[in-house]
Amino acid sequence: MxxxxxxxxxxxxxxxxxxxxxxxxxxxxxxxxxxxxxxxxxxxxxxxxxxxxxxxxxxxxxxxxxxxxxxxxxxxxxxxxxxxxxxxxxxxxxxxxxxxxxxxxxxxxxxxxxxxxxxxxxxxxGIAPFTACQVLHQSLQLPLLDLLSPSQPSASTSRQGQWLLVWSGASAVGQYTIQLAAKLGLRVITTASPARHDLLRRLGARTVLDYHDADIVERVRSITGNKLTMALDCSGSPETVAACMGEAGGVVSLILPNKAGPSRKDVAEKMSLVFxxxxxxxxxxxxxxxxxxxxxxxxxxxxxxxxxxxxxxxxxxxxxxxxxxxxxxxxxxxxxxxxxxxxxxxxxxx
Ligand SMILES: NC(=O)c1ccc[n+]([C@@H]2O[C@H](COP(=O)([O-])OP(=O)(O)OC[C@H]3O[C@@H](n4cnc5c(N)ncnc54)[C@H](OP(=O)(O)O)[C@@H]3O)[C@@H](O)[C@H]2O)c1
CATH class of the missing domain: 3.90.180.10 (Medium-chain alcohol dehydrogenases, catalytic domain)
Structure with a gap:
């Protein structure tokens, strides 16, 4: 061959x-x-x-x-x-x-x-949708597999309505994560270049911001009421993503290693590798x-x-x-x- x-x-x-x-x-x-x-x-x-x-x-x-x-x-x-x-x-x-x-x-x-x-x-x-599943299920501990039998009541409905930040939502991993998270009832806030904003809203994102904006961190914190506890970084921006997290901290799912190490003690970073x-x-x-x-x-x-x-x-x-x-x-x-x-x-x- x-x-x-x-x-x-x-x-x-x-x-x-x-x-x-x-x-x-x-x-x-x-x-x-x-x-x-x-x-x-x-x-x-x-x-x-x-x-x-x-x-x-x-x-x-x-x-x-x-x-x-x-x-x-x-x-x-x-x-x-x-x-x-x-x-x-x-x-x-x-x-x-x-x-x-x-x-x-x-x-x-x-x-x-x-x-x-x-x-x-x-x-x-292939890699992108499987990674999105891994992020939501393994790193963020969300009840993703409930989507296999949607008639069953979700074990963790308390997470419904909570914000999830998907940093770089136009990436392939980001697009699948947005769709699956929206199906789980999360409110997705995401960042992308303006040309991709309509697409990401159609995929289920509630709020789409431009990651080029200088005040992006303040805008995420303001929209989420300083209560963001879950995020995914799809573009190797762990420090910025951690800065967006709310006053109580939370978990950031990483799919690229953070060579500098965590920047906040109250924000846990969970790295996954699809392989x-x-x-x-x-x-x-x-x-x-x-x-x-x-x-x-x-x-x-x-x-x-x-x-x-x-x-x-x-x-x-x-x-x-x-x-x-x-x-x-x-x-x-x-x-x-x-x-x-x-x-x-x-x-x-x-
Ligand atoms: N750990 C794992 O198992 C695993 C699995 C899959 C992927 N990854 C890694 O995760 C990353 C995403 O993979 P992918 O396949 O989803 O990527 P991709 O589809 O190639 O990502 C393309 C998108 O990246 C965005 N982007 C480019 N530069 C950016 C920046 N400086 N800030 C924010 N966004 C930026 C662009 O968004 P706009 O169009 O909005 O500008 C573009 O649409 C890659 O680095 C990949 O190596 C890791």
């Missing part, structure tokens, strides 16, 4: 690679489209060794199912998800990336894709041991995302398709490196 391989840091080539073989709990997927994430840029330019097949997000059809996989998936079914795209510095030597004609994925972590979604739209049902949902030890971008309960959470997030998509209750991040299939990946990388990704998923259709 053909695959996108790191030739040297920051430089990619198309190469022939063996079709991976599904092992315990895995499926073989014939990739129909794949999408780019900021972590791919990091892997390609700084971390992955030459020869690594890169890429994480994919959509495709199930081509083969390992014998031990529980019933539920069928050959030919369209599924999406993410895999560890750091290739040979990562989880196992055998796992390849998603920028390839075939990949192997954990059967428990794929999202069934309804026929109402195109492959372009479904390609980004822990894979249930295996991760070496890069940071070393993390296997956390089996995270795999169980990931399985439920896959079910939740599949259910919301089937009910047309989740809007996907708008795809920007780069022409040329896998040959378009280097151009997608240049686009990201030049800071042009705004409220969109860089996508490649094979």
């Amino acid at each position: 053909q695959a996108v391989v790191v030739e040297e840091p920051g430089r990619l080539k198309i190469a022939n690679a063996p079709i991976p073989v599904p092992r315990r709990g895995q499926i073989l997927v014939k990739v129909e489209a794949c999408a780019q994430n900021p972590v791919d840029v990091l892997f390609i330019t700084q971390i992955s060794r030459p020869g690594s097949v890169v890429g994480c997000d994919f959509v495709g059809s199930v081509a083969q199912i390992a014998a031990d996989v529980s019933p539920g998936l069928r050959v030919g079914q369209r599924v999406a998800g993410f895999i560890y795209g750091g290739s040979n510095i990562g989880i196992t030597q055998e796992d390849g990336g998603a920028f390839a004609q075939y990949l192997v994925a954990d059967a428990a972590l794929v999202v069934p894709i309804p026929s109402s979604l195109s492959v372009e739209e479904a390609a980004g049902i 822990t949902l894979l249930g295996k030890a991760v070496q890069a971008p940071v070393a993390i041991p296997a956390i089996p309960p995270h795999h169980a959470d990931g399985e439920q997030y896959a079910q939740l995302l599949g259910s919301l998509l089937a009910q047309r209750k989740l809007k996907v991040v708008a795809p920007r398709v780069f022409p040329g299939g896998l040959r378009g990946v280097p151009e997608g990388l240049r686009y990201a490196l030049s800071g042009q990704v705004h409220a969109e998923k860089v996508t490649f259709v094979l």
Whole structure:
């Protein structure tokens, strides 16, 4: 098969690679489209060794199912998800990336894709929506999984109506977090460039502010009555986000490490890494041991995302398709490196 391989840091080539073989709990997927994430840029330019097949997000059809996989998936079914795209510095030597004609994925972590979604739209049902689930459920301890059975009364209705700040809401993670938080009954306040404000209101944000404004911290504190207790930082601005928190402090969910450390004693920072949902030890971008309960959470997030998509209750991040299939990946990388990704998923259709 053909695959996108790191030739040297920051430089990619198309190469022939063996079709991976599904092992315990895995499926073989014939990739129909794949999408780019900021972590791919990091892997390609700084971390992955030459020869690594890169890429994480994919959509495709199930081509083969390992014998031990529980019933539920069928050959030919369209599924999406993410895999560890750091290739040979990562989880196992055998796992390849998603920028390839075939990949192997954990059967428990794929999202069934309804026929109402195109492959372009479904390609980004990977790292970003799974991260949004992880942020709300694991870091902010919200009853996200109640959305799997909305008729059940929520165990923590007391959190309903509380404010959640999503800093950089136009990011892919931000867009999914806003939608899921609004479904949980939270009041979402978010920040974005003005061109993205209407989009974020349509996704369920109550208040949208411009993060470029000099008085942004005072405005958040004023609108939230100085009572903000929950926030997500999607752009590496932990100090500003902590400053927005109310007088009682609270929890900030981080998806980028805060190298400077917490700036407020009354604000706890909870860092999450989406790859822990894979249930295996991760070496890069940071070393993390296997956390089996995270795999169980990931399985439920896959079910939740599949259910919301089937009910047309989740809007996907708008795809920007780069022409040329896998040959378009280097151009997608240049686009990201030049800071042009705004409220969109860089996508490649094979
Ligand atoms: N820990 C994890 O597991 C994990 C998982 C996923 C992502 N991440 C990280 O989280 C971040 C977001 O990922 P993503 O895929 O959601 O990003 P993305 O979609 O590429 O984010 C693009 C958005 O970032 C916003 N932005 C750019 N510069 C900004 C700044 N200085 N301040 C505020 N917003 C800014 C822009 O908003 P406007 O258009 O409004 O200007 C743009 O629309 C990345 O750094 C990524 O590496 C971590």
